[in-house]
Amino acid sequence: MLDLLVKNTLVVTSDDVFLGSVAVNNGKIAGILPTNTNEQADTIIDGKGCYLFPGIIDSHVHFNDPGFEWREDFSHATEAAAVGGVTTVVDMPLQNEPALTDRQIFEKKYKTVKEKALIDFAFWGGMVNFNLSKISELNDCGVVAFKTFLAPVSSDYTSLDYGRVREGLSIIKTFDGLAGFHCEDYGIVSYNEETAKKKGHVTRKDYLKARPVVAELVAVKTIIELSRESGTRVHICHVSHPQVAEAIKLAKYQGVRITAETCPHYLIFNEKDFLDNGMFFKCAPPLRSEEASLRLWDYVKDGTLDLVVSDHSPCADREKSESEGVFNAWGGISGVQAGLQIMFNEIVSKRNWSPTLISRIMAENPSKIFGMSGKKGALTLGFDADLVLVDPNAEWEITDKSLKYLNKSSAFIGCKGTGLPVCTILRGKVIVQDGVIKGKHGIGQLVRRNIC
Ligand SMILES: [Zn+2]
Structure with a gap:
């Protein structure tokens, strides 16, 4: 007798789609069976007409807990993620009080959030200008990567100069870890911002001007050279422009150990959305031209951009006020709940591409890059039974009421599409059914970096 059987569904692996059933025992995938299997189970879910994906791994989120719970907290954020089909997140070290920069803070954060977590979670460690001596102990704790800002950053965090980046990379190399970067050149961005503010140029257009593509390009190319020198694995966060993706593609071809991600907002929005609609579309790097956003898809499809x-x-909402000028408004877009439905709509419903691309860029690749191989990210025997069923015919519109975030404002409100996650399963347990939370907070477990 099985614990759970998801029957009669379109199973989507990273390279195939087929009619079948997935069997689960003790929280693990126990078998991929024919669609008409007679196996019995405590819980049987009929997946007829739906696609079954591995649970989504969103490896770049800011859940703001502990420290900034008026923005978001682990309870609301993991509910939203679960409704959106996400079963594992990797939470960033900043927008935490204090930022996650040593072992003590790691343990404190873990204790604070674990009772709230509805899904599994891992942590990025911080790499800032005062904690290079703590990098190895953070690795021992099990952080899956280290986050560094090259651009100015408006919080409790510090940016790193290239000298310290080089030192940090040499430390991370000793345990073959991963260094992730917010790539915008500090000198270009801070000079532009200071000059604009002095002149009183603080409109939406001035924000775009202050963060040109070349700032992103200069930073990415420097990281490529530093990785080439040290041999350390590097990951480029939120690539916003095809020129940047092209530089990464060339570096990959040359054997540099580099991976990269983009986000749904760079793929479906553009600078006009920001200029017309304002601060809920403010992010860094900023939204680019419509042509750039369309061309970015080529690099998702060809694998240059490993993740979305x-x-x-x-x-x-008050932090998005533009009354003190564009530079003072909070930057960032809420999207953990919307990612899968947006990408399914774009990839499968609109472009008629294979849904296998979603399994690769939103489950398998993040698992491999962030040290969860052999455990998460694929519909493979013995892996955690993290699953999400998507109804390809369900039409949706994102509204503030549909969002589970603490603060229900988001650039994605008003988006419409087809294809919605309808059932999310974490290690064999149904945690969301038809948008209703079924799991208990505290069920989520910490995922530490798999070092083997
Ligand atoms: Zn971020």
């Missing part, structure tokens, strides 16, 4: 992640970065 939300970079979920919520705030209170």
